[in-house]
Amino acid sequence: xxxxxxxxxxxxxxxxxxxxxxxxxxxxxxxxxxxxxxxxxxxxxxxxxxxxxxxx
Amino acid sequence: xxxxxxxxxxxxxxxxxxxxxxxxxxxxxxxxxxxxxxxxxxxxxxxxxxxxxxxxxxxxxxxxxxxxxxxxxxxxxxxxxxxxxxxxxxxxxxxxxxxxxxxxxxxxxxxxxxxxxxxxxxxxxxxxxxxxxxxxxxxxxxxxxxxxxxxxxxxxxxxxxxxxxxxxxxxxxxxxxxxxxxxxxxxxxxxxxxxxxxxxxxxxxxxxxxxxxxxxxxxxxxxxxxxxxxxxxxx
Numbered sequence: 482x483x484x485x486x487x488x489x490x491x492x493x494x495x496x497x498x499x500x501x502x503x504x505x506x507x508x509x510x511x512x513x514x515x516x517x518x519x520x521x522x523x524x525x526x527x528x529x530x531x532x533x534x535x536x537x
Numbered sequence: 538x539x540x541x542x543x544x545x546x547x548x549x550x551x552x553x554x555x556x557x558x559x560x561x562x563x564x565x566x567x568x569x570x571x572x573x574x575x576x577x578x579x580x581x582x583x584x585x586x587x588x589x590x591x592x593x594x595x596x597x598x599x600x601x602x603x604x605x606x607x608x609x610x611x612x613x614x615x616x617x618x619x620x621x622x623x624x625x626x627x628x629x630x631x632x633x634x635x636x637x638x639x640x641x642x643x644x645x646x647x648x649x650x651x652x653x654x655x656x657x658x659x660x661x662x663x664x665x666x667x668x669x670x671x672x673x674x675x676x677x678x679x680x681x682x683x684x685x686x687x688x689x690x691x692x693x694x695x696x697x698x699x700x701x702x703x704x705x706x707x708x709x710x711x712x713x714x715x716x717x718x719x720x721x722x723x724x725x726x727x728x729x730x731x732x733x734x735x736x737x738x739x740x741x742x743x744x745x746x747x748x749x750x751x752x753x754x755x756x757x758x759x760x761x762x763x764x765x766x767x768x769x770x771x772x
Contacts, residue, residue: 482641483609488661491638494571494614495607499633501573502623506581 538739539657542688544713550677551701554583559704570612576620589628601669601698602632606686608639617675637662650752655769658682666694677705680712680746712746722754730759
């Protein structure tokens with residue numbers, strides 16, 4: 482299972498992907514908000530660590 | 538343990554593109570590992586306008602909320618389900634969910650059927666009671682992830698109308714369990730296995746998807762099912 486802070490990051494990434502996709506689809510402008518380095522790197526690390534240990 | 542609800546009327550999953558087209562797309566890998574720009578390029582290239590039109594015709598009155606199976610996978614956050622939800626929302630003028638996420642890592646990509654059955658996706662996040670929802674994911678295989686996302690939303694009182702994926706095998710589109718398949722499964726493998734299944738997973742055979750049930754039905758005997766599930770859990 483993900484930790485509470487990892488779940489929070491995952492929710493944040495959901496919102497940020499949505500914002501970026503909508504920008505690209507032309508709904509609204511502004512800079513790309515998705516902080517892939519911060520969120521993506523953290524969750525990728527989680528994925529590697531949890532992949533073997535997260536079995537039910 | 539997983540909460541699963543019985544299947545009543547649930548339409549076949551709508552599949553936008555064939556598997557090889559999706560997996561060979563230059564943006565696929567980056568999209569699968571969290572790049573929203575790549576996910577946009579992938580979904581924008583492969584969204585099927587006939588399906589978009591079908592959705593508009595079928596659900597215009599309800600304007601369902603599109604909710605993605607947003608999850609961490611082996612390579613990071615999979616951006617495709619959310620990009621699919623957002624692109625459809627953009628085209629159809631429907632709302633999207635921003636709080637429901639998968640809270641475990643199941644490593645389903647490339648896994649065999651028993652591993653998929655053994656490692657059930659779990660979700661967290663609020664849904665609105667009485668509101669209509671449509672699910673999005675990048676892929677439908679056995680349909681277990683969509684079944685669990687549907688059940689999570691139903692547990693909050695939401696009404697799940699259907700599911701849309703970017704790709705999947707055509708025979709996986711029917712995820713609602715057929716009554717005949719259920720009868721065949723129970724006849725072949727018996728009450729004892731179903732009780733074991735219920736104790737292990739928290740739901741009985743009548744909550745399996747059609748593909749999950751067929752996978753078990755095609756397995757020769759009960760011992761093999763139990764051993765393979767236990768082996769997959771121990772990984």
